[in-house]
Amino acid sequence: MPGVRAAVQSMKPYVPGKPVEDVQRELGLSDLVKLNQNENPLGPSPRAVAAAQAAMAEVHTYPEGTARRLRNRLAEMWDLPADWFLVGNGSDEVFRLLAEVYLEPGDRVVVPVPSFAAYRFVAELMGAEVVDVPLAGWTMDLPAMADAAAESGAKLLFLCRPNNPTGAVFAEADLRAAMERVPPSTLVVVDEAYREFDATPFDSRALVRDYPNVVVTRTFSKIYGMAGFRLGYGIMRPELLAPIWTARDPFSVNGLAVAAGLAALDDTEHLARTLAVTREGKAYLYAAFERLGLACVPSEANFILFDAGRPAAEVFDRLLRRGVLVRPCASFGLPNHLRVTVGTAEENRRFVEALEAVLKGD
Numbered sequence: 001m002p003g004v005r006a007a008v009q010s011m012k013p014y015v016p017g018k019p020v021e022d023v024q025r026e027l028g029l030s031d032l033v034k035l036n037q038n039e040n041p042l043g044p045s046p047r048a049v050a051a052a053q054a055a056m057a058e059v060h061t062y063p064e065g066t067a068r069r070l071r072n073r074l075a076e077m078w079d080l081p082a083d084w085f086l087v088g089n090g091s092d093e094v095f096r097l098l099a100e101v102y103l104e105p106g107d108r109v110v111v112p113v114p115s116f117a118a119y120r121f122v123a124e125l126m127g128a129e130v131v132d133v134p135l136a137g138w139t140m141d142l143p144a145m146a147d148a149a150a151e152s153g154a155k156l157l158f159l160c161r162p163n164n165p166t167g168a169v170f171a172e173a174d175l176r177a178a179m180e181r182v183p184p185s186t187l188v189v190v191d192e193a194y195r196e197f198d199a200t201p202f203d204s205r206a207l208v209r210d211y212p213n214v215v216v217t218r219t220f221s222k223i224y225g226m227a228g229f230r231l232g233y234g235i236m237r238p239e240l241l242a243p244i245w246t247a248r249d250p251f252s253v254n255g256l257a258v259a260a261g262l263a264a265l266d267d268t269e270h271l272a273r274t275l276a277v278t279r280e281g282k283a284y285l286y287a288a289f290e291r292l293g294l295a296c297v298p299s300e301a302n303f304i305l306f307d308a309g310r311p312a313a314e315v316f317d318r319l320l321r322r323g324v325l326v327r328p329c330a331s332f333g334l335p336n337h338l339r340v341t342v343g344t345a346e347e348n349r350r351f352v353e354a355l356e357a358v359l360k361g362d
């Protein structure tokens with residue numbers, strides 16, 4: 001057997017959650033309220049599904065590798081040139097390509113802690129050294145991250161806005177102030193996976209235009225309800241993108257996903273419905289946490305982080321036995337916290353009922 005790359009040898013494998021069918025079978029549950037991965041509880045836009053179904057007729061042909069139609073549509077939407085857009089197999093692929101193209105073993109990557117695990121994953125995969133910067137008050141400590149990038153000569157710095165798992169945001173002015181201290185040779189990736197849920201002012205278009213080292217990423221997995229299609233994109237200068245076009249898998253984004261993505265962008269009604277369900281759901285959940293005396297973090301995303309006030313693993317297990325799946329946050333370094341996705345009114349009600357029973361010890 002050939003030797004495994006040192007970087008891979010020292011990585012821990014990603015442990016995905018158990019498949020929902022397995023959980024249901026093992027616990028004898030007839031249905032499960034799935035609030036663990038921040039998916040859209042309304043599902044995808046019916047127009048996206050119809051577009052993918054229509055595109056099935058072409059599935060014997062290779063997809064147009066650069067997702068040109070989608071890039072043109074995004075360019076219109078963002079009022080930026082189409083050659084600033086990279087469409088990926090989820091935003092995960094965009095992070096991975098940035099790491100593959102820009103990181104040498106031993107390079108530094110600044111990441112917020114706790115935040116989305118993929119940033120650390122792609123850095124470690126390339127043998128880079130991860131510089132952890134703890135959050136300040138549930139959001140990024142931008143001055144500390146900028147200093148860490150300057151001191152370590154980091155190649156990449158990841159920001160998540162709203163942050164997963166906290167749902168908190170930072171102000172554009174604070175990022176602009178921090179950018180004064182970030183070296184121009186550090187790529188600053190602003191992951192906006194949950195941005196469509198966030199109504200606070202933040203002009204990522206202006207940021208990507210004003211700073212040649214800023215990359216913005218978005219996904220179709222969250223508000224567009226298309227996580228299973230694996231579709232996301234990055235926005236950056238064509239100079240940054242050129243080597244990525246060389247390195248990428250030419251057919252990583254399939255044609256069904258692109259067709260669905262185009263239709264999803266047009267379905268503003270579905271987006272509005274999703275936003276309304278999320279807004280109402282959040283208000284209901286905040287009130288429930290308050291009533292139950294549980295501290296939670298105000299969220300600009302479609303999930304809420306809350307302190308169970310006891311080891312959350314136990315609360316997680318007991319919620320699951322009652323048919324409610326949430327996200328335990330020990331892997332984020334928060335052993336007493338759980339993260340719950342905002343579901344439909346009925347799903348939220350079932351979650352609160354189950355939580356209330358678990359806390360009472362029923």
Ligand SMILES: Cc1ncc(COP(=O)(O)O)c(C=O)c1O
Binds near residue numbers: 090
């Ligand atoms: C902050 C954040 N970024 C990116 C992603 C992944 O997005 P995609 O499905 O586009 O790879 C997630 C998914 O959970 C996320 O929470």
